[in-house]
Amino acid sequence: xxxxxxxxxxxxxxxxxxxxxxxxxxxxxxxxxxxxxxxxxxxxxxxxxxxxxxxxxxxxxxxxxxxxxxxxxxxxxxxxxxxxxxxxxxxxxxxxxxxxxxxxxxxxxxxxxxxxxxxxxxxxxxxxxxxxxxxxxxxxxxxxxxxxxxxxxxxxxxxxxxxxxxxxxxxxxxxxx
Amino acid sequence: xxxxxxxxxxxxxxxxxxxxxxxxxxxxxxxxxxxxxxxxxxxxxxxxxxxxxxxxxxxxxxxxxxxxxxxxxxxxxxxxxxxxxxxxxxxxxxxxxxxxxxxxxxxxxxxxxxxxxxxxxxxxxxxxxxxxxxxxxxxxxxxxxxxxxxxxxxxxxxxxxxxxxxxxxxxxxxxxxxxxxxxxxxxxxxxxxxxxxxxxxxxxxxxxxxxxxxxxxxxxxxxxxxxxxxxxxxxxxxxxxxxxxxxxxxxxxxxxxxxxxxxxxxxxxxxxxxxxxxxxxxxxxxxxxxxxxxxxxxxxxxxxxxxxxxxxxxxxxxxxxxxxxxxxxxxxxxxxxxxxxxxxxxxxxxxxxxxxxxxxxxxxxxxxxxxxxxxxxxxxxxxxxxxxxxxxxxxxxxxxxxxxxxxxxxxxxxxxxxxxxxxxxxxxxxxxxxxxxxxxxxxxxxxxxxxxxxxxxxxx
Numbered sequence: 082x083x084x085x086x087x088x089x090x091x092x093x094x095x096x097x098x099x100x101x102x103x104x105x106x107x108x109x110x111x112x113x114x115x116x117x118x119x120x121x122x123x124x125x126x127x128x129x130x131x132x133x134x135x136x137x138x139x140x141x142x143x144x145x146x147x148x149x150x151x152x153x154x155x156x157x158x159x160x161x162x163x164x165x166x167x168x169x170x171x172x173x174x175x176x177x178x179x180x181x182x183x184x185x186x187x188x189x190x191x192x193x194x195x196x197x198x199x200x201x202x203x204x205x206x207x208x209x210x211x212x213x214x215x216x217x218x219x220x221x222x223x224x225x226x227x228x229x230x231x232x233x234x235x236x237x238x239x240x241x242x243x244x245x246x247x248x249x250x251x252x253x254x255x256x257x258x
Numbered sequence: 259x260x261x262x263x264x265x266x267x268x269x270x271x272x273x274x275x276x277x278x279x280x281x282x283x284x285x286x287x288x289x290x291x292x293x294x295x296x297x298x299x300x301x302x303x304x305x306x307x308x309x310x311x312x313x314x315x316x317x318x319x320x321x322x323x324x325x326x327x328x329x330x331x332x333x334x335x336x337x338x339x340x341x342x343x344x345x346x347x348x349x350x351x352x353x354x355x356x357x358x359x360x361x362x363x364x365x366x367x368x369x370x371x372x373x374x375x376x377x378x379x380x381x382x383x384x385x386x387x388x389x390x391x392x393x394x395x396x397x398x399x400x401x402x403x404x405x406x407x408x409x410x411x412x413x414x415x416x417x418x419x420x421x422x423x424x425x426x427x428x429x430x431x432x433x434x435x436x437x438x439x440x441x442x443x444x445x446x447x448x449x450x451x452x453x454x455x456x457x458x459x460x461x462x463x464x465x466x467x468x469x470x471x472x473x474x475x476x477x478x479x480x481x482x483x484x485x486x487x488x489x490x491x492x493x494x495x496x497x498x499x500x501x502x503x504x505x506x507x508x509x510x511x512x513x514x515x516x517x518x519x520x521x522x523x524x525x526x527x528x529x530x531x532x533x534x535x536x537x538x539x540x541x542x543x544x545x546x547x548x549x550x551x552x553x554x555x556x557x558x559x560x561x562x563x564x565x566x567x568x569x570x571x572x573x574x575x576x577x578x579x580x581x582x583x584x585x586x587x588x589x590x591x592x593x594x595x596x597x598x599x600x601x602x603x604x605x606x607x608x609x610x611x612x613x614x615x616x617x618x619x620x621x622x623x624x625x626x627x628x629x630x631x632x633x634x635x636x637x638x639x640x641x642x643x644x645x646x647x648x649x650x651x652x653x654x655x656x657x658x659x660x661x662x663x664x665x666x667x668x669x670x671x672x673x674x675x676x677x678x679x680x681x682x683x684x685x686x687x688x689x690x691x692x693x694x695x696x697x698x699x700x701x702x703x704x705x706x707x708x709x710x711x712x713x714x715x716x717x718x
Contacts, residue, residue, distance in 0.1 A: 089297070092297075092300075093293070096293055096296070100289055100292070100293075101281065101289075102277075104289075105275045105277065108274070108275050109273065109274055109275050117288065117291075117292060120292055121292050121295050121296055121299075124292070124293075124296045125296050125299055125300065128296060128300045129300075180613075180695070181272060181273075181274035182274070182695070182696075183271075183272040183273070183274055184269075184272035185268075185272070186619065186694050186695050188268055188269070188272060189613070189617075189695060190613070190617040190618065191617075192269075193613050193617040194617050203265070203266070203269055204269065206266055207265075207266045207267075207269035207270045207273070208269065208270065208273045208275075210270075210277070235262050235265045235266070236262060238265045239262040239264075239265055242265075251461065251668050251669070251670035251671070251689055251690065251691040251692035251693070252655075252670050252671045252672070252673060252689070252690060252691055253637075253658050253670035253671070253672055253681065253687055253688070253689045253690075254672075254673070254676075254677070254681065254687070254688050254690070255677070255681040255682055255683070255684075255685055255686075255687060255688070256622060256624075256685035256686040256687060256688050
C-alpha cells in the first residue's frame with residue numbers, strides 16, 4: 082500500500098515539475114486542438130515507466146512527446162484526404178510541421194526545407210533552450226550525432242536565408258496533376 | 259556575428275510559446291483535467307503490485323491527495339489570479355453597428371445571428387480566444403483578450419470586409435484607356451494592352467501596370483454600354499461623386515479624411531462608390547451620395563458619375579497589405595473591367611493556406627460541381643489564348659484574376675505549356691508565388707467566408 086502512494090506521489094511531483102514544459106513543447110509543434118491528448122498520452126507513458134526515470138527526466142519526456150506527436154500525425158494522415166497524401170508523396174517531404182505565425186517567411190521556408198531531424202535539432206536548442214547534451218537525449222541520438230545535425234541544420238538555414246528570393250509572380254495550377 | 263550564428267537567435271525570436279508566458283485560469287484548469295485523466299487511465303503499477311487495498315478505503319484518500327497535488331501545481335505556476343476576461347496585455351474591444359445592404363434591406367434578428375456566425379467563422383480562422391456578442395438590436399461587440407493594439411487595423415479590416423468575391427478571365431475583361439479589352443489588342447502588340455497583361459516588374463495587377471487614377475477609371479467605365487446578364491456582380495449602376503481639381507470641396511474632403519494633398523489636376527472623390535441595387539432612381543442615388551459628403555460640402559458642388567451595370571472599377575492590388583492604399587488616396591490606381599464573373603465564392607470549397615513543394619506560401623482550394631465546370635471553361639479559354647498570342651517563339655501567358663469587392667487580390671498566370679487545355683479542377687487548384695504567409699492566410703480566409711449578410715461599421 083505504501084508503494085502505491087509513493088508511486089502516485091512521485092508521479093505527481095514529476096507532473097507538477099514538467100507539465101508546462103511538455104505542454105509548451107507540444108503546442109509549439111501541433112495545433113492546440115490535439116495538444117491535450119498528446120500531453121496526456123506522454124504522461125501516461127511516464128506513469129508506466131516511472132521506475133526507470135533518471136535524475137533529469139525532462140529530455141526523456143520531450144522525446145516521448147515527440148514520438149506520440151509523430152504517431153498522432155501519422156494517424157491523421159491516414160484519415161486525411163487522398164489528395165493531401167498524394168501531394169505529400171509527390172513533394173517527397175514529411176508533412177506535419179506548420180511554421181508558427183511569428184516566424185518570418187524567409188525563415189519558415191528555410192525550416193520547411195530541412196529534414197525533420199535537422200529541424201528538431203534546431204528547435205530543441207532555440208525553443209526549448211536545451212544544451213546539446215540534453216537536446217541529444219530528447220532527440221534520441223548520441224551527443225556527437227546531435228552536434229553534427231545541429232551544425233548541418235544551421236548551415237542549411239543560413240544558406241537558404243542568404244539567397245532567399247520569394248518575389249516570383251503568382252501562377253495558378255492544378256492540384257495533384 | 260555570422261548568419262549561421264544568428265540562426266538560433268532568429269528562431270528563438272519566433273518561438274510561438276515563450277517560457278515566460280504565465281498560464282491563464284483556463285490553462286490551469288486544463289492542467290488539472292489532464293492530471294486527473296492520466297491518473298484515471300493509469301493502470302495499477304505493474305509486477306510488484308501487492309494486495310490491492312479495498313477500493314472503498316483507498317478512493318477517498320487518493321482523491322484527497324490528487325486535490326492537494328493539483329492545488330500545489332496550480333499555486334506554484336499560477337501568477338495572475340486576478341485576471342478576469344481581460345489579459346495583462348490589454349486586449350481589444352471592437353464595437354460594430356450592423357447596417358442594411360441591398361441583399362438584406364432590413365436588420366432583423368435572423369440577419370444579426372447569421373452576421374455574428376459569419377464573423378465568428380472569419381475570426382476563428384485567424385484568431386484564438388475571442389467572443390462575438392450582440393448588443394442591442396444592431397450592435398455587435400467583438401472582444402479579443404489576447405490581441406495587441408497594433409493588430410486592431412487588420413482585425414477591423416477582416417471583420418468589415420463585406421466579401422463579394424469574384425474570379426475573372428483577366429485579359430478578356432480588363433479594358434485599356436481606349437475602351438477595348440486587353441485580349442483583343444495583344445496580337446497587335448498594343449503597348450497599353452501588353453502593359454496590363456504582363457505588368458512592369460511584379461506581373462499584372464499592382465500599381466504601375468496600366469492602372470489609372472480613380473476619376474479616369476470611372477469616366478471610362480461610365481462610357482461603357484449597359485451590359486445586362488446574369489454573370490455580373492452588380493444588379494444596378496454604381497455611383498460616385500467627384501470634386502473638381504483644386505475646388506473648395508476637394509479641400510474640405512482633404513481636411514476631413516486626412517488624405518495626402520491631391521495631385522494638382524486630379525479630381526477628388528467626395529462620396530461613393532455606392533451600389534444601391536437595380537430599383538433605385540438617379541435622384542435617390544444622389545440623395546444617398548449627399549449623405550456621405552464631407553462636412554461643409556454641398557452635393558451640388560460635385561459631379562455625379564454612374565458606372566452602368568456590366569462594368570466594374572477595381573482597385574489595383576495592394577503591395578503592402580499592412581499599409582493599404584485607400585480608395586481616396588490620390589496615388590491609388592484602378593482598372594476598368596467587364597463585369598463578366600467566371601466564378602464566385604460559392605463555387606469554391608476548402609480554401610487553405612499552406613506551403614507548396616518548394617516551401618513557398620500558397621493557397622489551395624477545391625470546387626463545387628458547377629464551380630469545377632466553370633473553372634475548367636475559363637482556364638481553357640485563358641490557356642488557348644496564351645498559345646494563340648505566343649507567336650514567334652515567345653511565351654505570353656495569360657491570367658486569371660481574383661477580386662474582393664472593388665479590390666483586386668491576385669492575378670496568377672496560367673502556364674499554357676503544361677496546361678494547354680486549361681486546368682482540370684478535379685484535384686482543386688493551387689495559387690502559388692507572390693504571397694507572404696500572412697497574405698496567403700488572408701486570401702484563404704476571404705475565399706472561405708463569403709458575404710456578410712449585413713454591412714458593419716466600426717463605432718469609435
